[in-house]
Amino acid sequence: MNAIHVLINKEVSDHIRSWRFIILIVLIVLTFTASLYVSASNLKSAVGNMQDPDQTFLYLKLLTTTDNSIPPFHIFLNFLAPLLAIALGFDSINSEQNGGTLTRLIAQPIYRDNLLFAKFSGPLIIVATLFTSLVLLMLGGGLLLTGVRIEIQELFRILGFVIISIIYVGFWLALAVLLSICFKQPATSALTAIGIWLFFTVFFPIVVNLVIRSVLPHPNFLAEESLVRYNELILNILRLSPGQLYTDATTVLLSPSVRSLGPITMEQMVGAIPAPLSLRNSILIVWPQVSSLLAATMVCFAISYYVFMRREIRQ
């Protein structure tokens, strides 16, 4: 067993035993149960709704149906996942430095990037395990309760949803680790991370809206063509927010009938039969979203690497 495994082992066991993680896991499990309960009680009407092209996908319905009292699980995750990642990563480097353990650690014959990678992958392994087991529990419970066979397409869509959620957590985790390198005080890095998260979930849409309203012409005076173009532009600006990317990606994966993330003109709709897309087509639609999330994660990690590798570490 080499150094990186020892480091990851330690990270994972540290997190699992920590109060912080227990609180987070309770939070996630409660949200999951609540949204599942709501969707289970509305499942009958959702599956029986002949207007809906997705009605045959029972397990996707189980994840997405809601009576509007609470949002479905993937919307919840949109803002819970960053919180989870920030809570697990905000003090990864600076608490070691303040505790005097970082100097000791890097005086051992290990590469520094191993340490960084362990700090990133430890929490990610835990989150991945948590999400996968929750979703598998849901599938098993659904099988037991309804007795309906799961379609292979559904299974892959749900697995895809789990993978995208893990990538999304990975992005926030990389950001939190980066901030924990940049700031000496854990409180500062936590606040900054939460600030960024709040900005993207709450203020970013508002700011974009304000700017758009003052800059772009009124939609009533626009030709249809330019309206579509402007709409596309607004959506693309909104997609600068990782939360938007995540919502786009999961919505498409979990609702097979969603054909496009942008506006569709009447010409494009002519002759289209409202039917679910194949898995391949859905993945093609979300591919840009997934790769942008991955790219953002990489960028955060690369900056952390750059900042941390040659830094002099002392108390």
Added chain:
Amino acid sequence: MNYPIIELKELSKNYGSLKAVDNLNLTINKGEIFGLLGPNGAGKTTSILMMLGLTEPSHGTAIVCSENSTRNPIRVKRKVGYLPDNVGFYNHMTAIENLIFIARLNDISYNEAANRALEVLKRVGLTHASHKKTGTFSRGMKQRLGLAEVLIKKPEILILDEPTLGIDPSGVNEFLNLLKQLSREEGLTVLLSSHHLHQVQRICDRIGIFVGGRLLVEGSIQELTSELLGNNGYTTSIQLQEAHPTPQQLKNTIEALPSVARVNIHELDIEISTTENITPQIVRKLVEEGAAIGSVNQKTYNLDDIYEKYFENTPSHSLNDSKNKISKKRINERSN
């Protein structure tokens, strides 16, 4: 036994315009206990970090265990145990868990690590606390656990940064004895940084005095004292019972004696610097002059004087090069 294990050549580190370490040349032989002595902020820690490859030198090379520390830090760190000042442990883990974790980072198997952990805990006298969480440890215990952690990888060199800081006197004694024993029994090379001269003096074979990023002198304590004493001559201080009526005349009389360099009379105290030991002649002369002598002391130089001489004046202006040997001229300049 007598080959260099740490070789620093023209090592320098600049932080912007500040020279933290300036042209450091130092050789430490295997099996030696070397004390790096200097006030806070003298550049001791920076030098140590460069030896371990934890920071890059601006100029010069550090060769440790015949490896270049800047290029091959991993290989150096395999052979060097480093105990930083203000050492910290994972508070939620027990002493033995902390040790095993570090041992496993050094590619030691779990069973071997557990055995060694027990062994080193016994060695530093912490067996009773091996299953206690380190969060409850006192400063002295942490320091000893730090030593245990350094020893668990069986290093060739121990580098200890201010290891005695914050431990009570009896703890310091124990710690230093342990170090000495380790060095003698296992042939470990020890590099110790400190600003406590008396502690360093007790166990170090050689010391280097480090001020303002420069190594001012280097040598065994005997060498340093004899150099200082040899250059500075003798000082006789005399206390009078009552003030002499004509102090100026008294001063002139003493100055007339052979080999007297300097005379200071301040009310009841007379201090005379001479190049040779002529205390009896001085006393005889004073008695002839009718001085009422209360006591006579011949001053010898001890380590405190060495320490003060080098530490009190920062060298930036008065020194133009940092030689490894005591320069006679320099000491004379400083004492006058």
